[in-house]
């Protein structure tokens with residue numbers, strides 16, 4: 697198990713990362729909704745108070761995950777980022793992140809990840825970080841590349857049932873159809889697995905230092 701101080705605060709230039717609080721779960725419902733159906737699973741589903749409590753406790757009690765809330769510098773909650781599948785023995789983990797719709801494309805995702813990577817490689821001295829990103833999600837891929845992640849391999853996973861969309865029938869999706877596969881009744885989504893090693897991180901930091 698990874699032991700992290702309860703009051704940890706990581707400061708970037710545009711964002712501040714801190715432990716996720718129960719009240720953040722409510723704040724998430726104030727964010728604007730993603731209008732693009734391909735991102736609708738990032739919109740919070742309707743939940744009553746009990747379900748919100750369960751959502752929060754499930755994440756807080758998972759000893760293989762570590763969730764941070766992301767605030768902008770005025771202190772507004774803009775997103776969440778987490779390590780999951782943490783393996784302290786071999787010092788690896790996976791990264792997940794999402795911002796509220798009105799906060800994307802402002803450099804805050806990149807800043808949050810770079811801040812977390814510094815903590816991951818330099819403070820807790822982990823070795824390797826993975827992530828999975830839907831191949832059609834070019835904004836996320838660009839953000840991860842800016843943070844030093846490199847493509848590892850392609851993989852396919854079940855289409856998120858929360859995305860109730862007709863990829864192959866609806867022409868709004870004709871540009872992204874190539875990133876989906878039909879297998880019988882099932883729709884599979886193409887993902888890029890990406891990774892960053894301690895060595896990649898060190899090279900990136902030293903080359904930026906020479907700018």
Ligand SMILES: CC(C)(COP(=O)(O)OP(=O)(O)OC[C@H]1O[C@@H](n2cnc3c(N)ncnc32)[C@H](O)[C@@H]1OP(=O)(O)O)[C@@H](O)C(=O)NCCC(=O)NCCS
Nearest residue numbers: 793794795800801802803804805806829834835836838839
């Ligand atoms: C993915 C995410 C965390 C990135 O954070 P962000 O703050 O929006 O990203 P940044 O502003 O730091 O960087 C985005 C980059 O993508 C570029 N970009 C935006 N849309 C793009 C597109 N359609 N194609 C290619 N690049 C795109 C931006 O121009 C920017 O690159 P630049 O700095 O070279 O101009 C955020 O957009 C998000 O939460 N998205 C919705 C949820 C999600 O996709 N989560 C990731 C799941 S794996």
